[in-house]
Amino acid sequence: MKTLKRWPLRAVLSTLGLALLGLFLLWISGASGTRAEIGAKPLNNEKSKTVNTSSLSLSAPAGEPMKPALPDEGRFKLAGENERLRLYVDPATAHFKVESRTSSRIWRSYPNPEHWESETIAGTWRNNLLSPIMAEYIDASSSKSQSKLTNWMEEGSVQEGFELFDGGFRITFQFARTGFAVPIEVRLHKDYVETKVLDEGIAEGALSLLNLKLYPMFGAEPSVGQEGYLFIPDGPGALVTFKEEPGTQDKPLYREPLYGPDAAFYNEPTARNEVKMPVFGIKSGEQAFLAVITGGDAYAKLFAAPAGSLGVSNWAAAEWQYRIKFFQSTNGQGTEGFYTFSEQRFKTPERSIRYYPLEAEAGDYVGMAAKYRTYLTESFGLARIEPKKAEIPMYIDVIGADLREGFLWDDYIVGTTTDQASAMLARFHSLGIANMTVHYGGWQRWGYSSFGGLFPVDSRIGGNSGMKEFIEQAHKLQAAVYLEANYSLNNSGRGGFWSRNDGLRNMAGTLQTVHNRVSREDIPLVSPLYGEQEGNADMEEYRALGADGILFAGGIGSGLSTDYNSRYRAGRDEVAASQQSLIGKSRSELGGASVVDGSFYALKGGASHLHRLTDDYSYDLFIDEAVPFAQIALHGLVTYSSDWVNVDAGSREDFLRGIEYGAYPSFVFTAAESGDFKNAYTIWYYSMHAADWEEEAARLYRRYNEALGAVQGQYIIGHRSLAPGVKETIYEGGHTVIVNYNAEPYQGEGFAVPAEDFIVKRGEEGA
């Protein structure tokens, strides 16, 4: 009965669908000529020669649908060449390979043919792995449809519009069935190959593109007994070693948005560290590569699949995001509604990845980090640090004040007045802490939990004049003072902020808030561009107080959220640019800019210190260990500190990790007794009384100096495990720090490391 009823409708629909598809194909074949031109347009300075695809005598000649297969090794053509590398491309599949001229090692954009026979995965995923490009899409016309995966090869697409130019090639991938057209470009540079998706030329049919992975199998290798690992930017950097047998875990995957979740969209809860660095890499035996996402990074997710999860290869790729679902509320509170996708795609000028092939000695995570460091100096303009003093800096975060619920109105809890802060610094100085940087937080009116309209300094802790005096005092001790500021939240309404006008909104127009469970308050997020204006306006005030810089907390330089507030509309990349501009202003006008939980894009803005840089990974069982990739890339360029010693980072292990990673110690202190902040709205830290910690701080400081004082401006050039729990960090000039985490002493060749301790071997220059 049921089937009978439904039959006619289905038949009609499918006929209609087929007809539409036919029409669509007709239209595409007509339009393809113009499409190829779109890709060709911007490059008039090169002699581009369109390759006549039919003349290449392909297995799938022009007009014939493609069958998913590995590229024919005999068909590769040289597309570019320099003194180090050669780029070959197969015009039929648009797959490429990079060859090192010195060693003849090859990096492929497709699965290693040697092991393809052992590939067990079937279905769409098998084709996904073969295809140079795969996509996820959804039929937006129906609210019930699910997202689907597809790839260029599987759809029986026709290769067309392939074009070689000097140093690379370009092609527009036309998806025959789903109708997407994605122009891309691959180009060989001095020591890397760059792939680009050209967003301008993307076309869609009836379906909505969600995300793309371009050349997902670049450098991928199965585990066949060789030493190797996936390098993913989890925490300071983490390794997933190649394993021939899957672990106990069922097909683990790593998929994380770059620079953290976006308040305007749905975010998958993964309980992982936010990704702070736009990098990934694979090492397999003697060869490796580092991939740096250089353009469109704000719209990328990092995707990594260890062997056995999706195919037998270990692979990693950037997943370019075009649409992310968001919550469309249908009631006033924003509590009811549904998830949907926007009509508009995310647009960014270009989405590019640089693949740096690395080999031999440089083919490991240290080599990757060194390459990234070179990238940071060349592209971000970072320069080597000139150490101010022979001693390392110690970071003291001072809490001015906070609020808590009171008898009739909120109680103002004074943590540290400016006078007390002066006394605190003098005390630390007398204990031998010669180089201090103070981050003063909670100084604004009504203290730490009062956001927005920061100036003037609250009179109850000393006011502007007190702060000015404190900074002068600090400068006499050659200590730097940064004022902590959060330009991402506003609950005070000060500074003319009105959440209706100036708050961050998602696409549905719902104001986004952060909930404080202690004060039971929803605090509006500020439109990033409004926040930037506010920060810029405050700059003069900071300068008048003599501050050495701003410590950006609450997301600036750390995370990105899209804003659909029509007054301040900004995409993730625009938000990043605005944050960079504010950070840059602090750097140029005040002298410095620190970022809490900093992402690496903050460095482009000019961040001079990454505060409390994560030094541990997210503990996924399929991830094997954390490595100090971020620290190796940063040491000598930008300072970074480890987490607060007095808030659960004070164990022996944490101390040793700080030494191993070359991080500087940090504390959070008040002059007030530790118990005073009980039930405060934001400051929940349970032990902040400076006097309780001063001796320990002085002792730690001496030990840190022993290890790191001499190499403040040096790069880390080596890092390895000498034995389980024994790590060696080598700096330029041979200064070596060996850390032993074990409960037993470690005996090396000609040296011994006491249990749970470290030793320093001076370099030739230092000795």
Added chain:
Amino acid sequence: MQRTLRLTIAVLTALSVLLTLAFAFVLAPGKASAGVSYETYYKDQFGQLFRMQSAYRPSGVLGDTIRIPDPNNPGETIRSPLNKPQDLFVDEEDQIYIADTGNNRIVHLDEKGSLIRILEVPDSPLNGPQGIFVHGNGDIYIADTGNHRIVRLDRDGKLVRVFERPQSKLIPDSFKYDPIKLVVDKRGFLYIATLGGYQGLLQLDTEGRFQSFFGSNKAAFSVTDAVKRLLYTREMYAREISKLPGSITSVDIGTDGFIYTVTKEVDRAQIKKLNIAGLDQLAVKNEQTGKKEERSFGEYSWALADGSLPQLNDAAVDGDGNITVVDTKLNIVSQYDSNGNLLFFWGGQPGGGTAKRGVVTMPSAVETNSQGTLLILDSENHMIQTYRLSEFGAIVHKANSLTQDGRYGESEPLWREVARQNAYYSPALLGLAKAAYQKGEFQRAEELFREAGWAQGYSDSFWQTRLLWFQNQFGLLMNAALVLLGLHLLWRRLRRRIPASLKDRLAVWRRLPTFLKELGHVSALIRRPIDGFQAIRYEGKAGIASSMILFLLAIGSYGVMSSGTNFVFHPESIVSASVFPGLARFAGIWFGFVVCHYLVSSLKQGEGRFRDVFYGSAYSLFPFLLLGLPLTLISNAMTLNESAIFLFLENGLYVWVALLFFWQAQGIHNYSVGEAAINILLSIVTMAVCAVLLFIIYSLTSELWHFIYSVYQEVTIR
């Protein structure tokens, strides 16, 4: 009135406790600390949560790389992962035994996790074994659940004995013999937890003869049950399956011979520490009532729990007697000391698909070894996660075991270090307070007990300091009393001699503004309340100004009472600092009564006008001012020993207010006692009706608004 007030206070307390439970999960840079994939919390006396440094840190994963000889390929080995393992045992040498239920075997690992052997008992194969126990003499006992038996193997894995279902008249026929967990005591007696066995642990002797049911739980009995028993027929009531006592899910034995049971699906005494007589050692005396009470175990917070309640699955006891329990529902690990006081808890819902180090998805068993390492068996990810005590946790354990032994002096420096590292950790304050009390530093003990929120300790030390104070000040106090007496006598003598003219001049009250004179009417209400109220109605003895002043003073006094009373009597004052909600409720109820009372009385031939009701009701509140304020002051000089006096006075206050309202109805409306009673009753009913109506109107209008808004949104967006 008193009832309603009391009730609202109770509701308020409950609410505020609920709200404060979510404490400390703050928006501040919320990154998990280094080395740890979860957050650790402490919950204090008042249910407030405090995030703290990790007490345990994840230290490794065991049992995930088991390999056995390949049966098809001699000489080769193949992976043989665990399959839904249900129990774990760590012997005296720290070797590990796993009941690998899904694979019908026992896996024996060494202390580092390398495979020693696999026990399958080929002569009589196991079938879904869920429990394992290894006796000090090396005998291995297996709860072979699928075969409905206990198997005893010798040290080498040879079958020694099978314990089938024991034969005894004392075992009901309905009893199902599906052993899931067991322990064996020094004598070789078996304590067996059976599936659904609500009778308690089955105790067998070495020969497998039935001894008794041990440590059974009590059936919960609530008010609804009482009603049901009254109304239901015998058959209907018998069908209420939930009335069975909770069945024991797990059993453990401590080195000291105590037997620990864990029971799911009960909300109290989830853990029991049973002595040889089967008495629970974890029940504590209630501070207020003095009765022994069962406590609730298994910590949670609203933020971590997501609305569900704990389901404890297994407990482990370490050398110090600290009890660690795992929760299958909320994935929270809670640790208590040997008296059942919380030390810390950690964990929470594992996020996002992939298993993480330190986060157990489905904890089926927990054990500790001689190093103090915790081992938690994950039956979903088929492995053991291990946790080692952090440096902070180690100091807490050491200090706490000294305190438990009564060695307060020795524990003091350790507790001081704990308090230095965490000022919000009450056990440290408590430890220091006990040490101070023992040393006779009562004032310091008093402060520390107060900070820790421990009423009995505070009360005891305060009693001591008060005693000392009285002893020291005795002379002064006596002198002061004598002087006062002398002055009084002098006044009485002098008063008679003052000439009338001077008396007139001294009588300042005649020249006072009217409203102050009206305030004086309170004294009439004390002496002859009904006449007093009548005077308000017919003689205009009260005015708007005086009534408002009285009302404000009363509400102020109520505020002072609720926040200023000694915390041993009003513990809730510590939790909620703000008095605004309380005051708003007070004012709301009062005004609601005024309006409803007037409405009802105007229908019931009451003679009072609205303003009379208003004045009268304001005047009826004066005991708050007169009695409440002094009582609040005095409460701070009282200890728990005098709680009877305090409660008498406090209740007296509410009774007095209630009576005043009653007399007010009589006096103002000229009612008889019966009329007044009916009137008051109707007023309260009217108040309730009004409240419901207001609520309905509010929710309907907001619903309507939301509906219109949603339709608009749906139309414009979809």
